[in-house]
Amino acid sequence: MDRRAKSPAAGAAAPALTELLRRISDARLPLAALGAEEGRALRRELASQIEDYLLPRLEHPDAPLLVVLGGSTGAGKSTLLNSMLRKPVTEAGVLRPTTRVPVLIHHPADTAHFAGASVLRGFERTTEALAPRAEEDLSERPRIRLLADEAVPQGLALLDSPDVDSASAGNRSAARQLLAAADLWLFVTTASRYADAVPWSLLTEAEARGTTIALVLDRVPAAANREVRHHLTELLTGAGLGASPLFTVPELELEDGLLPESAVFTLTSWVMNLGRSEEARRRVASRTLGGALAAVPETAERLADGLAAQEEAHAALATAVDDAFAAASSALAEALTSGRVLRGEVLARWQDFVGTGQFFRGLEPTVARIRDRITATVTGRRDTAGPLRQAIESAAAVLIREQAVAAVSTARIRWEEDRAGRAVMEECGAPERFRVPADFDVQARTAVSSWAEEVSALVRDLGQSARAKARILSFGVDGVACVLMLAALSGPHDSRGRGTLAVAGTLLATSFGEEAARDLAATVRTRLLDRAQSLLSGCRSGFDMTLSAAEVPPRQAGALRGSAGRLQEALR
Structure with a gap:
């Protein structure tokens, strides 16, 4: 079957062809997806034929x-x-x-x-x-x-x-x-x-x-x-x-x-x-022009398949990063609010803070006894609130780093397992983009320390009320701030944190009121989570920068197919 077009009219084909050329020129195939090299060659050749031959011949049929x-x-x-x-x-x-x-x-x-x-x-x-x-x-x-x-x-x-x-x-x-x-x-x-x-x-x-x-x-x-x-x-x-x-x-x-x-x-x-012979020239030119125009829609469809593969490859890489960091974000929120902080050094410093490791077993459910026990400790010779705060800050920073490393490692492995991902990592020439930043530990410690300072400032401001003032004066600003931090970070279902949560909750309730204490803990928890999530998000910047440099316009394949369809309609 002869696939050549029948004497196409310049008025009908030229506008559709111009639109198609614009779509081809805007198309991008930056990723090493399957068929990418063939797609790039096809894009160059189709654009060249439209620009160098088809449009000039349509505009000047007697050239x-x-x-x-x-x-x-x-x-x-x-x-x-x-x-x-x-x-x-x-x-x-x-x-x-x-x-x-x-x-x-x-x-x-x-x-x-x-x-x-x-x-x-x-x-x-x-x-x-x-x-x-x-x-x-x-x-x-x-x-x-x-x-x-x-x-x-x-x-x-x-x-x-x-x-x-x-x-x-x-x-x-x-x-x-x-x-x-x-x-x-x-x-x-x-x-x-x-x-x-x-x-x-x-x-x-x-x-x-x-x-x-x-x-x-x-x-x-x-x-x-x-x-x-x-x-x-x-x-x-x-x-x-x-x-x-x-x-x-x-x-x-x-x-x-x-x-x-x-x-x-x-x-x-x-x-x-x-x-x-003018007739011979016209016959050859018309035959080639008709055949070339008739072949363009099918060629554009092949190019669109390559563009679709690019869209899929780019989306797969973006999804790999999103999934890795979403999982790490959820794990970080769980780690910082489930009582994992109250382990190891933090638990030891907390026991030291309340005076004895036997504190919870001998605790009597009266506010006076809680106050007297803690007051005796914090007004003694040793500053037990300072070491407790340092332990809390250190534990929180470690948990943040753990999830940052997990997110970056998972995303990097997913890219390394992907053909386009491997290529784009190699091409960028900056392997440090796909690692946790070298100064991340400093960033994490700074962020957590700043959060702890905010908690102390919050306690200090709340101490202006008559009800809370006496409690805060009795326990000390840093002491109440540590209790507030532990109340925010100790999970109700954590066996090690259950006693801590009871003590901290009772102390805060008697100092600020039960509802206000819950709101305070929620506020402190949210502020730390916001800082932690911001640090975690910063670790994906290298992946996002690489994806941006290898940007694939969304729906470019569909747009090209639409233009090819309009050209085909114009040729009928």
Whole structure:
């Protein structure tokens, strides 16, 4: 089935194509997801074809026909072009790659068209003869040399492109871009290389996107002419190119660097007659344009699949970080409010604070006895509130660090297990982003100490009331602050904290009132949790920074599919 479009109207297709080009230009594929490399290449090629060929041809349907000579390294493209024009217009030789700066030969009357920015927009123009370095790479500074010559009929232009299998990646990319801008691809190969994989892959792609193709079998030994031509014809038929014109050029000695005129006469006549016949030019241009337009929606759908994979990969990395830190956040809240603080050093300092490890067993449920016991301790020779506060601060800081390490480690492991995650971590070149900050311990101790100071300030302010003043004076500001901190951090279901909670709760209730004591404990607890969660969130900044640098626009795949659908509607 012929997939070529039927004489598309510029008025219908151009706006839809312009919108599609904008979507393609905005698309991003920064992650090493499956198919990312293919997607990036497809994005470049589709954008180049729309910008360099489709839109210019739609806007200027009567513009000169662009014939691009393309093929493998050493196929003899430059020699063939010089021989067709009977003069050395492009560099030929044994040095590879020979064509390092593409040369576009056109009639002087068509200079304005090719000198402007309407075609081949990605190439810098020059009219000077160039002597580029052998190692020059067109990706560094893509250029094209324009040469006006009356040997080329008006309405026709011939372009000698770099090798499609060049050792230079930039030259290969430039060759693909130029071939995508061609109205007609003159594929040049040799009797020894006509079945090479790279050019055949490009031929298949060109046929799929509707480019009109003619083939030149160069340097054919007389004895092998029939056999080689027959085999090549079979290959062309199998690739859907059986109707493409096929020309053979025999292997002959050069005369002043040119093939004998008789060797290229048939090819030269066919190409030049395209320029001399307005109808022939229109037919070739219309055929290529229609085919290229018809292929764009399907190509855009393939690109959209790649964009969808990028969206999924980015979302998976973001989810890994969110899940790791959400789990750590929940675990941190549980650790700081379930009584885990009242263990080890804190428990020992608390027992010291109330006077004896047997304190809870001998406790009588009267406020006076509680007050007298604690007052005797805090007004003695030793300052037991200070060590208790230090122990509480240290324990809280340790719990915060534990969950920070857990969150960062889990997120990092999840990224390392993911192809895109591994790549983006390596590419950023900053492994410290994916670790707990070096100064985290200092941050945690500072935050907890600041929280403890706030609690003391809160107790001090509350001591202005007549009811609380006597209690606070009896127990001391630091002592009441420590009791308040432990009341906030001791869990009711924790066996070790149960007695502590009872003592602390009773003391606070008698000092401030039962409801006020509950509110105070809740306030103190919330303030510590807020500080702890802020510290924890700061540890994900490296992951968030990396995700931001590798941002994938949301719903870009859907937007591209929508634009491709509108183009398809315009082509019906």
